[in-house]
Amino acid sequence: xxxxxxxxxxxxxxxxxPAGSTVLDLGSGNGELLQxxxxxxxxxxxxIEIDEQAIYQCVEKGLNVLxxxxxxxxxxYRDKSFDFVILNQSLQQVRHFEPVLKDALRVGKRVIVxxxxxxxxxxxxxxxxxxxxxxxxSLPYTWYETPNIHFLSIRDFIDYCRSRNIMINAKRFTGLxxxxxxxxxxxxQTGIFVIST
Amino acid sequence: xxxxxxxxxxVATQLFxxxxxxxxxxxxxxxxxxxxxxxxxxxxxxxxxKTNAILIAHALTxxxxxxxxHTGDKSPGWWDDMIGPGKAFxxxxxxxxxxNVIGGCxxxxxxxSIDPHTKKPYGLDFPVIGINDMVDAQKKLVxxxxxxxxxxxxxxxxxxxxxxxxxxxxxxxxxxxxPIATALKHSAQxxxxxxxxxxxxxxxxxxxxxxxxxxxxxxxxxxxARMVGHITYMSDESMMAKFGREKKTEKQPFKFTADFEVEGxxxxxxxxxxxxxxxxxxxxxxxxxxxxxxxxxxxxQDMFSGLTAKVLIIAFKSDWLYPSYQSKEIVKACKSxxxxxxxxxxxxxxxxxAFLLEVEEETRLVSHFLKKVFHDLRE
Numbered sequence: 368x369x370x371x372x373x374x375x376x377x378x379x380x381x382x383x384x385p386a387g388s389t390v391l392d393l394g395s396g397n398g399e400l401l402q403x404x405x406x407x408x409x410x411x412x413x414x415i416e417i418d419e420q421a422i423y424q425c426v427e428k429g430l431n432v433l434x435x436x437x438x439x440x441x442x443x444y445r446d447k448s449f450d451f452v453i454l455n456q457s458l459q460q461v462r463h464f465e466p467v468l469k470d471a472l473r474v475g476k477r478v479i480v481x482x483x484x485x486x487x488x489x490x491x492x493x494x495x496x497x498x499x500x501x502x503x504x505s506l507p508y509t510w511y512e513t514p515n516i517h518f519l520s521i522r523d524f525i526d527y528c529r530s531r532n533i534m535i536n537a538k539r540f541t542g543l544x545x546x547x548x549x550x551x552x553x554x555x556q557t558g559i560f561v562i563s564t
Numbered sequence: 565x566x567x568x569x570x571x572x573x574x575v576a577t578q579l580f581x582x583x584x585x586x587x588x589x590x591x592x593x594x595x596x597x598x599x600x601x602x603x604x605x606x607x608x609x610x611x612x613x614k615t616n617a618i619l620i621a622h623a624l625t626x627x628x629x630x631x632x633x634h635t636g637d638k639s640p641g642w643w644d645d646m647i648g649p650g651k652a653f654x655x656x657x658x659x660x661x662x663x664n665v666i667g668g669c670x671x672x673x674x675x676x677s678i679d680p681h682t683k684k685p686y687g688l689d690f691p692v693i694g695i696n697d698m699v700d701a702q703k704k705l706v707x708x709x710x711x712x713x714x715x716x717x718x719x720x721x722x723x724x725x726x727x728x729x730x731x732x733x734x735x736x737x738x739x740x741x742x743p744i745a746t747a748l749k750h751s752a753q754x755x756x757x758x759x760x761x762x763x764x765x766x767x768x769x770x771x772x773x774x775x776x777x778x779x780x781x782x783x784x785x786x787x788x789a790r791m792v793g794h795i796t797y798m799s800d801e802s803m804m805a806k807f808g809r810e811k812k813t814e815k816q817p818f819k820f821t822a823d824f825e826v827e828g829x830x831x832x833x834x835x836x837x838x839x840x841x842x843x844x845x846x847x848x849x850x851x852x853x854x855x856x857x858x859x860x861x862x863x864x865q866d867m868f869s870g871l872t873a874k875v876l877i878i879a880f881k882s883d884w885l886y887p888s889y890q891s892k893e894i895v896k897a898c899k900s901x902x903x904x905x906x907x908x909x910x911x912x913x914x915x916x917x918a919f920l921l922e923v924e925e926e927t928r929l930v931s932h933f934l935k936k937v938f939h940d941l942r943e
Contacts, residue, residue, distance in 0.1 A: 413904065422908045423928045429936035431874070433895055433907045443899040445865075 375546070376455060376481050376557060377403055379539045383479060383561050384408050388450040391415070391475065393437045393467075394457025398425035405430065413449075415440040437461045441470040448474055455481040455559075459517045472564045477536065481559040484540075486520030486552050504543060505556035521551050521558040528562060537561040570649045571640065572607040575632035577671055579603055580663075582704050589666075589701060595691040599680065602705050603628045603671025604663035607647060608655035610709070615941055617711045618653055618934075619702060620662040621719030621726035624793070624849055625841055627670035630662040631655075645923040652923075652930040657938070658715065663705055665698040665726075667849050669842035672701075676777060676842045688774035693848060695722070695856040699729040703737070715941070716934060718742035720919035721886065722849070728858040728894070735871045740937040742930060744878040745919040747890035748867075748897070749857040754885065757796050758850040761789030765843045774844050786843040787834030794833050799882040799915030864893065868901035876933045877907040878926065880918035906933065 377400050384390060388410045392401050395414030398421070404410045414425055414432035425432035433440070437454075438461055452475030454467075459482045461467045471478045483505040484490075490501035500510040508515065519527075521540065528535050540547040540555030547555040580602045583589045588598030605628045610617060620630050620643065631647035633640050641662075647653040653660050664672040667690070675690035682689070706714060717730045717738050724746025731741045747754070768785030770776055798806075807826035822828040859867045875898055879891035888909045898905035910925045912918040919926070 411904070419908065419911055422906075423925070426876075426906055426908070426929050427932045429932065429939070431904045431906050433899075433905060434909050435892070435895070435907070443896045445900055445902070448902055 572632035610659040621723035623721040652927040669845040675844035720744035764788035783838040790837040865900040
């Protein structure tokens with residue numbers, strides 16, 4: 368019953384993380400996802416987070432969290448030191464996308480990536496009809512205050528994985544409240560991928 | 565918060581003596597020291613399972629009086645804000661131990677103690693001691709208190725180095741460690757500042773190669789050493805906020821009197837310090853700091869290998885004596901060893917002193933961290 372209140376993307380990510388896994392959450396925020404994984408999947412979790420206030424919130428939840436940015440956060444971990452490296456809603460904000468994803472694939476046996484789909488139909492309509500950079504529920508920022516550096520679509524990411532020989536083990540797509548199964552690059556607001564090398 | 569409401573109250577320093585011949589403490593350099601006295605205090609109660617003991621390690625000029633009040637004293641121990649009922653180190657839950665380091669002068673054996681062989685103060689006959697030796701002495705005390713495994717070892721600055729020594733050398737004796745505003749090893753700059761302090765002491769004509777006991781003390785040199793220290797403990801911002809360019813008097817001063825507030829403050833700190841601290845101890849302890857290397861020459865990746873204790877690392881943004889990059893080195897070591905760790909760089913303007921002053925933030929981190937470690941243990 369209580370899972371109904373959880374964020375849809377969290378619920379999807381939970382499905383792919385078996386009980387007892389080790390998890391590194393890059394951009395762990397206030398630790399909601401890590402706490403959920405700890406409570407319900409009994410994972411051994413580690414977060415990395417840039418915001419000081421979020422660090423306190425994580426520690427208050429009993430989580431392990433390191434204060435730092437994602438770009439430099441992975442370098443010191445040994446190969447395959449985690450079952451899962453999670454980059455949920457954070458990969459589009461890192462400065463050096465490619466090196467970070469590559470390092471995530473080195474450090475994690477599997478990597479779970481979640482990002483806002485720039486090609487969602489609302490974004491397309493917004494851009495097409497208003498002639499302005501899209502502001503939608505999954506891309507809620509105006510151009511002058513967005514933390515997002517990389518704007519990518521679901522198709523972009525699939526193309527990218529193909530070009531880099533990255534295996535897509537699973538992919539799920541979400542709208543506002545439900546999963547999207549038809550034409551995800553058009554109808555999904557978020558793409559969630561489980562990938563590995 | 566009223567200090568008296570959540571204070572551990574009146575406390576007394578106790579003495580623990582060990583290392584009688586032939587069981588002297590063998591030091592890192594192979595020399596032997598004994599008998600050894602450790603001054604220590606405890607707060608709270610050890611539970612019957614003996615699983616709630618926390619060791620607090622003090623900084624360069626600290627002592628065993630970490631919390632509460634000595635009879636008749638107006639000011640409490642040096643970390644009273646953090647230790648007490650309901651505080652970060654909650655004495656309602658935990659048994660807290662703090663001891664004065666060997667080489668010190670606050671009740672533990674140091675260069676001012678009587679050498680049993682000569683019946684005179686050791687002076688420079690006192691052996692060179694290291695941070696690891698301080699920890700070995702603490703371990704004797706902890707064992708004597710009947711504690712097999714500490715719930716946590718915590719401390720700032722030199723106290724943080726002792727935490728690192730425990731974690732690397734006695735990993736099975738600790739469930740967690742909290743190194744605050746510290747370093748795996750001193751940088752050239754940190755050694756340089758200490759050397760200025762030592763040279764100030766040794767340049768004092770009263771120092772006499774350390775043989776000043778019973779005569780005039782090298783107070784001028786020690787005071788200058790303390791003044792240098794105080795500069796490094798503050799930040800540009802905190803000094804400016806505290807003193808600015810304020811003058812003590814509007815009168816035209818005599819050439820080199822302390823006319824700026826900051827000058828008066830430093831002189832005052834220096835004068836106070838010499839009343840409570842021994843110059844030779846200052847020499848020995850600063851050398852211990854400079855010589856310390858938590859990696860023991862091993863690669864960083866290997867120093868924590870196999871460590872199962874949890875670690876909470878805390879640094880402060882404006883600390884330029886122990887800059888946060890040094891704490892990040894500890895984080896690196898944790899990452900490569902797969903140690904469960906938390907790290908926070910607190911946005912403070914207080915410089916190195918922040919570890920004594922940023923009570924609210926430290927409390928948020930320490931109290932929950934300890935709660936988790938203690939909770940996991942009981943599951």
